Amino acid sequence: MTNARGLRHDDNRSAASRICGTGGVGPRTGIRVGVVGCGYWGSKHVRVLSSLSEVREVIAVEPDPEAAKAVLVAFPAVRVFADLEAALPHVDALVIATPAQTHAKLALTAIRYGLHVLVEKPLATSLEASRLVVEEARRAGIVLMVGHTFQFNPAIREMRRRFDSGELGDIYYIHSARLNLGLYRPDVNVVWDLAPHDLSIMNFLLRSAPKAVTAWGASLAYPHVEDLAFIRVEYNDPKVTGFIHLSWLDPRKTRTVTLVGSRKMVVYDDLAEERVRIYDRGLETGGSGPTHERPISYRYGDVVSPYIQASEPLALQDRRFVECIRDGRNPESNGIDALAIIAILEAIDRSLHARRTIEVEYPLSLASWQPDMPGSIVQDAVL
Ligand SMILES: NC(=O)c1ccc[n+]([C@@H]2O[C@H](COP(=O)([O-])OP(=O)(O)OC[C@H]3O[C@@H](n4cnc5c(N)ncnc54)[C@H](O)[C@@H]3O)[C@@H](O)[C@H]2O)c1
Structure with a gap:
């Protein structure tokens, strides 16, 4: 799988996407974070990320013109792209705050491009898709965090x-x-x-x-x-x-x-x-x-x-995401954490339809897992 990070070209402000604001007004150090989906929750991510000193630039990806306009009005320094492909070369990390059914596909696009990812809950809408995201994130050595904000x-x-x-x-x-x-x-x-x-x-x-x-x-x-x-x-x-x-x-x-x-x-x-x-x-x-x-x-x-x-x-969570990228750490609310949640959700769905108690089948060894287990990016839990 190609990690396109090495091929990334310089900031291209004439990209076919809609770009607004001057950007680059913050300090020259720090990472560039894209927020994909700037509706109710994504716009909150834009706000808190914009306030973090470790974040050099926040970029919004929002296909809906009304929602994009609302971001531009509220955050004039944020550049807005209408689609993810055009935004990829301009960011180091992505926050995915789109509807749940789109999470896995967008997360895989980001991971294959070599970007760190914070995916809103639920990580995906099936255990199979969640597993793929976690496995690819681990192979790529990127930080994968999931928005278990509580x-x-x-x-x-x-x-x-x-x-x-x-x-x-x-x-x-x-x-x-x-x-x-x-x-x-x-x-x-x-x-x-x-x-x-x-x-x-x-x-x-x-x-x-x-x-x-x-x-x-x-x-x-x-x-x-x-x-x-x-x-x-x-x-x-x-x-x-x-x-x-x-x-x-x-x-x-x-x-x-x-x-x-x-x-x-x-x-x-x-x-x-x-x-x-x-x-x-x-x-x-x-x-x-x-x-x-x-x-x-x-x-x-x-x-x-x-x-x-x-x-x-949300500010504490997003700050932790940025710190984990900076320090090469595994966040507390990570892919393994999310796999456990998705396994439980699938069992609940089965129980709703079968109308009986369902044992949860975890795709990992829970013996080596804790819900907030920080550690290195390489997980020691067994997939
Ligand atoms: N952690 C929390 O406490 C919390 C709270 C609320 C929502 N959420 C999660 O955040 C996500 C978004 O929820 P919301 O309430 O903001 O929904 P929303 O409908 O208000 O916003 C979703 C936005 O995503 C955009 N979008 C859709 N498909 C897209 C794509 N392919 N690329 C880019 N943008 C796309 C839509 O245009 C819309 O603006 C959901 O996964 C939800 O579960 C988490």
């Missing part, structure tokens, strides 16, 4: 710190809810759109991956496109059950994760002012008689809301 969320990191310290005790269960009215996606169901977040949060918190899933879903607005799902995920080590409620058809926007431990309970509410609350609450049981006769008492202690650093998770 791993960079200071509130989720605080939850994990509390869990790791033993303060919460044994975890009885985790519950996560991601509900809203919309946004209906044309190319994936609600599971492939939203569950990557909940699964990556749970894997990250528990440093593990589930062995089995049981899912129930409904296609309410359109036939054959689930817009409502309830998913049970069973972890073996630690032995914890997770429950995920997803909906594009709910009157209220909800973004919560609840960890119920034997000592304390924690609620993360992404929309609340106090995003993390730690409840010193629980049950005290005693006696040895029949269950219903044993005394039970409830412990009502303090509710604490720790200070959470007000850093934007």
